[in-house]
Amino acid sequence: MGRISAIGIDVGSTTAKIVGVDEGGELVWKYIEPAHPRVEEQVDRFLRKLEEENGPIDGIPIVATGYGRNLVHQATRKVTEITCHALGVFRQLGHGGTLIDIGGQDSKVIVIGPSGEVVDFAMNDKCAAGTGRFLENTAGRLMVKLDEMGQLALSSEEEVPISSTCTVFAESEIISMIAHGVRVEPILKGLHRSLVKRVVAMVRSVGLVPPLMLSGGVVKNPAIRKMIEEETGQKVTMPEHPQFMGAYGAALIALRGKRRTNA
Amino acid sequence: MKRDWRASIRYYWNVKVLGNAYLRWQRWRMERKGPPRRWRTDILAPPLKIGARTKELISRHYLEGRYANGHKPVAWVTSGAPVEILQALGYYVLYPENHGALCGARKVSVEISTEAENAGYSRDICSYARTDIGAMLSGKTPVGKLPKPDLLFACTNICQTVLFWYRVLAEHFKVPLIVIDTPFVYTSPQEYSIQYVKKQLENAVPIAEKVAGRKLSYKKLKQVMRYSRMAAELWLQVMERGKNRPAPISVFDQFIHMAPIVEMRGKPETVDFYAAMLREVDDRVKKGIGAVRNEQRRLLWDNLPIWYKLRELSEYLAERGVAVVASTYTMAWGELAPLIDPEKPFESMARTYIQPILNVGTGKKLEKMKRMIEEYHLDGAILHSDRSCKPYSIGQVDQRNRLIRDYGVPALLLEADHNDPRSYADEQARARLDAFIEMLY
Ligand code: SF4
Numbered sequence: 001m002g003r004i005s006a007i008g009i010d011v012g013s014t015t016a017k018i019v020g021v022d023e024g025g026e027l028v029w030k031y032i033e034p035a036h037p038r039v040e041e042q043v044d045r046f047l048r049k050l051e052e053e054n055g056p057i058d059g060i061p062i063v064a065t066g067y068g069r070n071l072v073h074q075a076t077r078k079v080t081e082i083t084c085h086a087l088g089v090f091r092q093l094g095h096g097g098t099l100i101d102i103g104g105q106d107s108k109v110i111v112i113g114p115s116g117e118v119v120d121f122a123m124n125d126k127c128a129a130g131t132g133r134f135l136e137n138t139a140g141r142l143m144v145k146l147d148e149m150g151q152l153a154l155s156s157e158e159e160v161p162i163s164s165t166c167t168v169f170a171e172s173e174i175i176s177m178i179a180h181g182v183r184v185e186p187i188l189k190g191l192h193r194s195l196v197k198r199v200v201a202m203v204r205s206v207g208l209v210p211p212l213m214l215s216g217g218v219v220k221n222p223a224i225r226k227m228i229e230e231e232t233g234q235k236v237t238m239p240e241h242p243q244f245m246g247a248y249g250a251a252l253i254a255l256r257g258k259r260r261t262n263a
Numbered sequence: 264m265k266r267d268w269r270a271s272i273r274y275y276w277n278v279k280v281l282g283n284a285y286l287r288w289q290r291w292r293m294e295r296k297g298p299p300r301r302w303r304t305d306i307l308a309p310p311l312k313i314g315a316r317t318k319e320l321i322s323r324h325y326l327e328g329r330y331a332n333g334h335k336p337v338a339w340v341t342s343g344a345p346v347e348i349l350q351a352l353g354y355y356v357l358y359p360e361n362h363g364a365l366c367g368a369r370k371v372s373v374e375i376s377t378e379a380e381n382a383g384y385s386r387d388i389c390s391y392a393r394t395d396i397g398a399m400l401s402g403k404t405p406v407g408k409l410p411k412p413d414l415l416f417a418c419t420n421i422c423q424t425v426l427f428w429y430r431v432l433a434e435h436f437k438v439p440l441i442v443i444d445t446p447f448v449y450t451s452p453q454e455y456s457i458q459y460v461k462k463q464l465e466n467a468v469p470i471a472e473k474v475a476g477r478k479l480s481y482k483k484l485k486q487v488m489r490y491s492r493m494a495a496e497l498w499l500q501v502m503e504r505g506k507n508r509p510a511p512i513s514v515f516d517q518f519i520h521m522a523p524i525v526e527m528r529g530k531p532e533t534v535d536f537y538a539a540m541l542r543e544v545d546d547r548v549k550k551g552i553g554a555v556r557n558e559q560r561r562l563l564w565d566n567l568p569i570w571y572k573l574r575e576l577s578e579y580l581a582e583r584g585v586a587v588v589a590s591t592y593t594m595a596w597g598e599l600a601p602l603i604d605p606e607k608p609f610e611s612m613a614r615t616y617i618q619p620i621l622n623v624g625t626g627k628k629l630e631k632m633k634r635m636i637e638e639y640h641l642d643g644a645i646l647h648s649d650r651s652c653k654p655y656s657i658g659q660v661d662q663r664n665r666l667i668r669d670y671g672v673p674a675l676l677l678e679a680d681h682n683d684p685r686s687y688a689d690e691q692a693r694a695r696l697d698a699f700i701e702m703l704y
Pocket residue numbers: 360389390391392421422423424425567621651652653654655
C-alpha cells in the first residue's frame with residue numbers, strides 16, 4: 001500500500017508503542033502493548049504486524065524514543081522522549097505551551113516554544129512518586145481496577161490527605177487508614193491529589209507558560225485531569241491520542257530526516 | 264606537639280631522599296610516555312603535560328603527611344580556612360575535603376563513608392564529612408595513612424556542616440579546635456564583620472603557636488601571603504584562558520589541577536606549578552588546540568564536581584561536541600586573589616575569607632554566572648544539584664530559571680551528589696542529559 005512514510009517507536013517503562021505516519025505527517029497507524037523486557041523481539045513483532053497490515057517497510061526510516069530507545073537496533077536514529085513529545089503534541093494541537101506527560105515510571109513537564117521546540121523541561125526525581133506507578137501500586141492494594149480509580153476518586157465528596165510522597169510509604173499509610181475504617185473513595189481522592197501536587201510542583205519549577213496540555217497513559221484517568229485544572233487554575237487540552245505522542249513525534253522526526261535526505 | 268628525632272629521621276629519609284627521588288623518576292617517566300591507553304584521543308586533546316607534576320605534587324603531599332607526625336605540627340583544616348597562618352608556622356596541613364574528593368575519584372568513598380554510617384552518622388550529612396569520619400574511624404584511605412592532627416582549624420565560610428564535623432574530630436583526637444566564625448555577607452561585607460573576623464584570626468595565633476611550639480614570624484607570614492596571591496592570580500589566568508575558542512582546557516581539567524591551589528596555597532612550588540600550567544595553556548591557545556577536539560557548544564558548570572563521574576561525564580559531553588569551559592566552583596579559588604594584601608595580612612585575610620561564594624547571597628552567584636555566560640560565550644549551563652552541599656545548591660532552581668529567562672540559554676538541573684554515587688541514578692541522569700543536549704543543537 002505504501003501509505004506509511006515514516007515510523008516512530010516509543011519504548012517506555014510500562015508500555016511500548018508504534019506509530020506510522022503518511023507523507024503529510026498524519027498519524028495513520030498505531031499500536032500499543034505492555035512493555036516486554038526483550039525489546040528487540042517486541043519491536044520485531046511490531047514491525048511484522050505493521051507490514052502485515054500496511055505492506056513492506058523496506059527503506060522506511062524508523063526513529064526510536066523512550067527509556068528503551070537504545071535497545072531498538074532497527075531504528076535509524078534515537079531521540080529523547082522530551083523532543084519527541086514536544087513535536088508530537090505541537091503537531092497535533094498546533095500550538096506551544098506547557099505539556100505535562102505522566103507516564104508509567106516518569107513524568108515530565110515540557111515547555112514548548114512557538115515553533116514546536118523544547119524551551120525547558122523538568123522530570124520527576126529519582127523515585128516513582130508523581131508517576132503512574134504511584135497509582136498502580138495502590139490500586140492493587142485497594143483491590144480496585146486501575147481504570148476505575150479516577151471515577152471512584154471523583155465520586156467522593158470527602159478527601160483524606162496522604163502525607164507520604166514515597167510510593168512505598170504511601171502504601172503503608174493507606175493500609176493503616178483502611179484498618180481504621182476509612183472508606184476507599186476518599187483515600188483514592190487523596191492519593192490522586194498527592195500525585196497531582198507533585199506534578200504541579202514540577203510545573204511551577206519550570207514556570208507555567210499557558211496553555212496547559214496533557215499527554216501520557218495516565219491522562220485517561222479523569223480525576224488527574226480535573227485536579228490538575230483545580231491546582232493550576234488553567235484549562236487543560238489534550239491531543240487525540242495522548243499515549244502515542246512520543247512515538248508520533250519520533251515518526252515526525254523520521255519523516256523530516258527522510259525529506260532532508262531526499263532533497 | 265611532641266617532637267621526636269626518630270620521626271624526623273624517618274621523615275627525611277622517606278620523603279626527602281627516597282620519596283622525592285622516586286616521585287621525580289615517576290614524573291620523568293610520565294612526561295615521556297604518551298597519553299594513557301584509556302584516554303579518548305579521538306574526542307579529547309591529549310592530557311595536559313602538567314599532569315605529571317600535579318601527580319608528583321599530590322603524591323608528595325600525602326607522602327609528607329604519612330611521615331609528618333612527630334616531625335612537624337599537623338593541622339586538619341577546612342577548604343576555606345585562612346591557612347596562611349599555619350603555613351607560616353610550618354604546619355603540615357591536611358584537607359579532609361580534598362582527601363574526600365580523592366576517595367571519590369578513586370571510587371572508594373562509599374566503602375569509607377559506610378564506616379561512618381555504621382557508626383550512626385546519617386546519610387543526610389555531607390558526603391565529605393562522612394568520608395572523613397569514616398576514614399578517621401576505620402583508618403581506611405587510598406593514600407596509605409593519614410597523619411593525626413595536633414590542631415583542628417575550621418572556618419564557617421563554606422557551610423555549617425564543618426562546625427559539627429570538626430567537633431566530632433576534636434572529640435575523637437582530643438586536640439584543640441579553632442573555629443573562625445565568618446558572618447554571612449548578603450550584599451557587601453560590613454566593616455564590623457571584617458573586624459570581627461580579623462580579631463578571631465589574631466586570637467587564633469597564640470593557640471596555633473602553642474601547638475606548634477614556635478612563634479609566628481610576620482616576615483614569613485607576609486611571604487606566605489605573597490605566594491598565596493601569586494598562585495591564585497595565576498590560577499585565575501589559567502581559567503580565564505577558557506574564554507578562547509576553542510577553550511584550551513575544560514572544567515574537568517580544572518577539577519583535576521585545582522588540588523594545589525586548595526591544599527598547597529602559600530607555598531613557592533605552587534606558584535611555579537601554576538606558572539608552568541599557564542605556559543602550557545597559552546601554548547595551546549597559540550596553536551589553537553581545544554580541550555574538546557570538536558568544540559561545538561560551550562557550557563557553564565555550577566557546584567562541586569561529581570568526582571566519581573568525572574571521566575564519564577567529560578567523555579559523554581566531548582563525544583557530543585560539548586565543552587564545559589567555566590565553573591563557579593573552580594573560580595572560587597581564583598576570584599578573590601586581588602583581595603590578598605601581603606602588607607596587611609590579618610586585615611586582608613579577614614576581607615578575603617569572609618566572601619567566598621558560599622558565604623555570600625545567592626544573588627551574587629547569579630550575577631557571577633551571568634557574567635560568565637557573556638564573557639565565556641556560553642550556550643548553556645549545567646547546575647549540579649548536590650544532595651550533600653546544601654549551601655551551594657540552595658537557590659539553584661531560581662538561578663536556573665533566571666538564566667533561561669534572561670539569556671534564553673538552556674540550563675539543566677542535574678541531581679547528584681559530589682561524593683556519594685548512591686545518590687546518582689545513571690539512567691535518569693542520562694535521560695536528562697540526552698534531552699538537554701538535544702536542546703543545545
Ligand atoms: S556541605 Fe558543602 S561546603 Fe560543606 S563540607 Fe560539604 S561540600 Fe563542603
